[in-house]
Amino acid sequence: MKYAEEFRDPKAAKGLLAQIAQVIDELGATKEKPVHIMEICGGHTHAIFRYGLDKLTPEGLEFIHGPGCPVCVLPMSRVDECVELAERPEVIFTTFGDAMRVPGTKKSLLQAKAEGADIRMVYSPLDALELARRNPDREVVFFGLGFETTTPSTALSIQQAASEEMANFSVFCNHITVPPPIKALLDDPHMILDGFVGPGHVSMVIGVEPYRFIARDYGKPIVVAGFEPIDLLQSVLMVLEQMRDGRAEVENQYSRVVQDDGNPVSIAACDDVYEPRPTFEWRGLGEIDSSGLRIREKYVAFDAETKFSIGYGKGAPRFVPEPEGCACGDVMTGRLKPIQCPQFGKGCTPEMPLGALMVSSEGACAAYYQYGGVDLEPAE
């Protein structure tokens, strides 16, 4: 147990691992016929690899790494549109740093910045608002990116911009939501999933109710989990116990942070500012119904799609196929493991990512590359 000493409470970890092995046995799961548990959140993916949980748990348990890294599911066409906006002379384009290295069809935002586009990496939409106040003669566009952990911050910032009647601030809204892709994955006949470890911080915002359909309609267990390795092991055990007992429920392991009904202020702000799009494109997964958010008509003055006639605001979005040889879609749906992708560690590395799963530390491929301990062939 190479990583066990890094656990805050190694004794508890060993106890949980023994219990997991016991229930895996009771379920009759083996290396050949494993139980498949998907962790949805990219932060969980990162923690699973960092702490080696995939290696510490028995062979009869397999983690499938879900589409929970917002940077990784960002289609190339959206990146192209960001570059297009950023290259307009009047625009200061503001974005979280995570999005800078995602490849577009021609270039990334990082490359556009090097070529002279005014792109600022901001920590918060609050900083984008402040940039707009300080630069009244420029158009400040904030790239709204992320799941329900960041949707409220963008919504509250738009409300703030409205209350100040700011004329030079808008949001290129590419926010997405967690439950619809889970439904899409469960509807995929090729997908074999036995249960879910639910995202912690997303659930802090939306509560646990939005996951009810997973248990009710699909008969699968889901346990909302914290980020410590002990939290993750405990949540995996709770999923396995539900399976063993023939239950399918929504359970909350992370109740010290996650309230069952979420954060009411965040939910109200999001309801006020956004409405679901009919469909939205996910890299590797295609179009998913009601999975993206757009800015409501009452805040149209702050909607960069309308202001600059771009993206979904322009009509049909531009679909761009994945680069040759990129298997991100198959990895994301669990059909391939990261190392089974022919480009893994060769044409695609964290330094020179081909596919998005290699870009962010929360992407399954980058995590595998960093912590997977596989022997890699040298790059050609």
Place this chain on the structure above:
Amino acid sequence: MCLGIPGQIVEISSAEKKLAIADVSGVRREVNVACIAGDAPVEDLIGAWALIHVGFAMSLINEEEAAKTMDVLKMLGEAQEEIEAMRASQREMDRAS
């Protein structure tokens, strides 16, 4: 971006806009506290610990949970990234266009 970072509210900068100064591992930055303020006066938040996501305090946590979360984030390298992002953002705001 997705994982929050724990910080302690040390000062209220605008009660009207629900803005406060949080101390995140020794780095002070302005955060929005609308999501944790509730109906009580915002001044009551001084001294409280919160999980902060991209400049917005999203959930109140106790000091022990804050310390445990910070440990995990440091182990994942996310704490260092987040704090550097805060510093870099300040530089970007100060940069003349």
